[in-house]
Amino acid sequence: MAMTGVLRPGHAQMRVLDLAESRRFYRDVLGLVETGEDAQGRVYFKCWDERDHHCLVLREADRAGIDLIGFKVLNAATLDQLERDVQAWGLATERVPAGELLETGERVRFTLPTGHVFELYADKTHVGNGLGQVNPPPWGPAADHGIAPTRLDHCLLYGPNIAANKAFFTQVLGFYLVERIVGPVEAGEPEIAIFLSCSHKTHDIAFVEYPEPGKLHHLSWRMPTWERVLRAGDIMGMNKVPIDIGPTRHGTTRGETIYAWDPSGNRFETFCGGYEPYPDVQPITWTQDGFGHGLDFPHGKLHESFLTIVT
Incomplete structure (x- = not known):
């Protein structure tokens, strides 16, 4: 099928009770690749076979749960059009500036009828999966570290x-x-x-x-x-x-x-x-x-x- 519009799940920001313990769990047990930490103290991870900078952001809080879910869209023009479409449907939107999440461009954020914060974005830094883009092997060492989802x-x-x-x-x-x-x-x-x-x-x-x-x-x-x-x-x-x-x-x-x-x-x-x-x-x-x-x-x-x- 032709991939246009909204492409895929891109990231989730999740609340954890003990950031150090959760950092070890997601890195060493689940086997995600840690890719950064920002000035707010949030920690970023990606799966080994993902190409973008991160798919999971952990934030320490006094209760567990989800802060937001983000989906990637095709390009900046698609993001602009979807923002207009969301507003026309009746949901208020806000533009989150580029860089508020590490290595991520502008995001269009809104709240769903179910009360979940949802956002769309077009740009995130491509960091690759460590295998290269020319004649790559099918997997590398990260594929066997912990549970290692793709x-x-x-x-x-x-x-x-x-x-x-x-x-x-x-x-x-x-x-x-x-x-x-x-x-x-x-x-x-x-x-x-x-x-x-x-x-x-x-x-x-x-x-x-x-x-x-x-x-x-x-x-x-x-x-x-x-x-x-x-x-x-x-x-x-x-x-x-x-x-x-x-x-x-x-x-x-x-x-x-x-x-x-x-x-x-x-x-x-x-x-x-x-x-x-x-x-x-x-x-x-x-x-x-x-x-x-x-x-x-x-x-x-x-x-x-x-x-x-x-x-």
């Missing part, structure tokens, strides 16, 4: 009024609905979860209906194979990382997964697989009584912690 894959966010988020993402940002979870028939089958893509992944972002705004369920880290997900589970065990679910397979998205918690209680996922949809796909529907298999296909189980714990 990229930030997606995020799942909890908040109210996901119907408005769906309208905004599909009508303004060019995303399309890939899968959904609906509630009881007697309630009119409202969508209680939506999985949205701007690419040919099963989801680049997802939302679940929840009374409190601005909540993080998880950041997901892309693993290249199921075997690497299993290796991630071994590394979690060796480092006494608390696991929420897995290893298992989702029915929803068909992804293979382990969910666990970082030292601050922010949930993260090591994820691989999934099918490859295109914008003309017919969305898949999961009913509430069938979602046990959507969440954990082998067991058909609704895990209470997965459904109730957010930051």
Whole structure:
């Protein structure tokens, strides 16, 4: 498919309770590459096979959770047009100046109906993956350091009024609905979860209906194979990382997964697989009584912690 408009997830800024402990965890256990620290004390990381300067920013705070999610767009002209489109849809925007995040150009920031701070940007410094651009090898030493995901894959966010988020993402940002979870028939089958893509992944972002705004369920880290997900589970065990679910397979998205918690209680996922949809796909529907298999296909189980714990 032609990649225009919004391209992909670019970064997340996350709150952690102990920056030194979290820095060690994301560098040495998750295996991200540390790329900088700014004057505010925020620490920056990228996955080994990502080319841009960072995908994760950690900020110490008195409560865990998510500050913002940023998606990269095609170019500066696209950013300008999307800013006008966002405003025309009814959301107020602000321009965050270049350099407010290290090695990042101007960003257009706004708050989604679910209460999440979301931003778009066109420019971030290309630092490469350490393999070079001419006749590169398939991997280098960083690919075996810790869990070593290849990229930030997606995020799942909890908040109210996901119907408005769906309208905004599909009508303004060019995303399309890939899968959904609906509630009881007697309630009119409202969508209680939506999985949205701007690419040919099963989801680049997802939302679940929840009374409190601005909540993080998880950041997901892309693993290249199921075997690497299993290796991630071994590394979690060796480092006494608390696991929420897995290893298992989702029915929803068909992804293979382990969910666990970082030292601050922010949930993260090591994820691989999934099918490859295109914008003309017919969305898949999961009913509430069938979602046990959507969440954990082998067991058909609704895990209470997965459904109730957010930051």
